[in-house]
Amino acid sequence: MPTLDEVARLAGVSRATASRAINGGSRVSAKAAEAVSEAVRTLGYTPNPAARSLVTRRTDSVALVVPEPDERVFSDPFFARTLHVVTRVLSERDLQVVLLIAQGGEEERMLRYLRGRHVDGAIVVSHHRSDALPDHLAAIGLPNVFIGRPWTSEDLVSYVDSDNVGAGRQATRVLVDRGCRRIGTIAGPADMHAGWDRLTGWRAELAENGLSDEAMVEGDFTEDGGAVACGRLLDAHPHLDGIFAASDLMAAGALRCLGERGLRVPDDIALIGFDDLGTAARTLPPLTTMTNPIVAMATEACRLLLAQLDGTTTLPRRVVFAPELVRRTSA
């Protein structure tokens, strides 16, 4: 592998000048710059990232941390989209994204990786109450942004989120408005804010309409989990006429369950989901749902992280986006 020294020698300049020419080129004469880039080309020179980051103290890569079992990461379009957007936005600044899936016992491993400063910063998505990620990241001193409100004191970390409470209310209102009076919900996991907040919204809307909020069952944001949860919900409350599922994947599972029980959607029972990431449009019938503003959230998360990396901002910031209703046929 050619080194900077060889490039400099071939170009007839000093190592310092070669370095400057390669990185930005300010304070370098056009002649020198040309000679260097010529030398780079003929030698096929690639800078050694280890040597570079040893002195710059930057690695030019960022972790996308997902504290979830990988089967979920790979089956929920939410993560695919997030990774896609994050990768795209950060690649504009030539930052490499490293996907860190911390399943089960792997958490310690992941923390070791972050502690070792293999990355300049981290974006955390889908964090659970039990992983003390905000604390750990603070202890490590690594710039970070959460996608989805973290379980910690509000003003300690930067995050982006969608207005899940408001969206939960709005979704429930759709059911109320079409005349449903016995409305159940398949909630998300109680240890995740997204699940919890949507449930809160559902409760609030029911309360405002004087309806019972007893028909609640907790799902796990997966399709199979949604089907199971739906079964339990119907067993306990056979006469439901509306269900709010906290994710489209769970709604798809519910749809399967309802079909098996001979219930027609939306005639016998209306169903509204959450996310609108493709699944909703593909089910039979297509799901009425709330959008999950992933693109906006992920983009903003990158912006916030970049600001931290640049040293522009230090104080934690939060940005909240509003989901929108998408009417299809299930409700």
Added chain:
Amino acid sequence: MPTLDEVARLAGVSRATASRAINGGSRVSAKAAEAVSEAVRTLGYTPNPAARSLVTRRTDSVALVVPEPDERVFSDPFFARTLHVVTRVLSERDLQVVLLIAQGGEEERMLRYLRGRHVDGAIVVSHHRSDALPDHLAAIGLPNVFIGRPWTSEDLVSYVDSDNVGAGRQATRVLVDRGCRRIGTIAGPADMHAGWDRLTGWRAELAENGLSDEAMVEGDFTEDGGAVACGRLLDAHPHLDGIFAASDLMAAGALRCLGERGLRVPDDIALIGFDDLGTAARTLPPLTTMTNPIVAMATEACRLLLAQLDGTTTLPRRVVFAPELVRRTSA
């Protein structure tokens, strides 16, 4: 951040001894080792990976290269499983896996990353004819193993594969044996060996039984693509009584299409898939299919790569695993 120097000073030994104590500890007295690990603990020391890899010329990380659009990577359980297994096997050697998804124009970016020696080696999965990945990797001189036979001269690269030709034959034979005589196939992309070989197997088995191999349509290994392909297949050949789909995802799409056309599976038309990664068991009816020996392939790929990294092997090697038939109800 504490450095090795500080650790050494606190432990009352030289930097050299501290380094030895931290890495393996051979040729270090028990007393010194204890003092060092004590110092490491109190200081919260973590080695600087950049400094380390500058001298060792290793990065202790390995790329999993997937030259596919990310929506496919995240919707096909094949990749999730592969990543899972690779991560697990390599983590035993404390190697970090970096997922490199090279979609569209990102290919150059990915090559730059590999050329920059950010990783010690690469495992490539799902390679297409057009990406000149084998050549590029050879040019870079990066140890690598392909999962799935690459498009290049056989003995240039190491790879693991499953016997797709044989499995294609066997799947087709299942249809023949149950009495099907007009057998179509939804093939994989022609620029991927897995697709091509399964098609070859299908052709061979039909030929041996004196049946026509005209009913062929190319899919893209996705569910939606499978549905579309199935539609085209039926339009061109309305009287098929059996279909071999080159992946379960495509078979699931076909199932949807067949359902919409009022065709019962397997009574009107038998269907056999490929992969058996969960999807097959969840469809209605459950799919008869061929297993895709991912665990074996991924594990072996890791072994082959590790051998290259250790310098144990230099010559390219190939290992082929045999898929097995799983009988369910669709055929």
Added chain:
DNA sequence: CAGTTTGGTGGAAGCGCTCCCACGGTCACG
């Protein structure tokens, strides 16, 4: 008891790079 192996140790070189700083040359200005 001299001569050899052995194990533990520290000094020091050096991995490839960036960046501070000092230096000389050029130019505009008074």
Added chain:
DNA sequence: CGTGACCGTGGGAGCGCTTCCACCAAACTG
């Protein structure tokens, strides 16, 4: 023509680590 500003340049230090090598003491050998 002297002075200062400015630009492009190269020397050199040093980032944090591993590893070669020389060294010494202790434990062997014949």
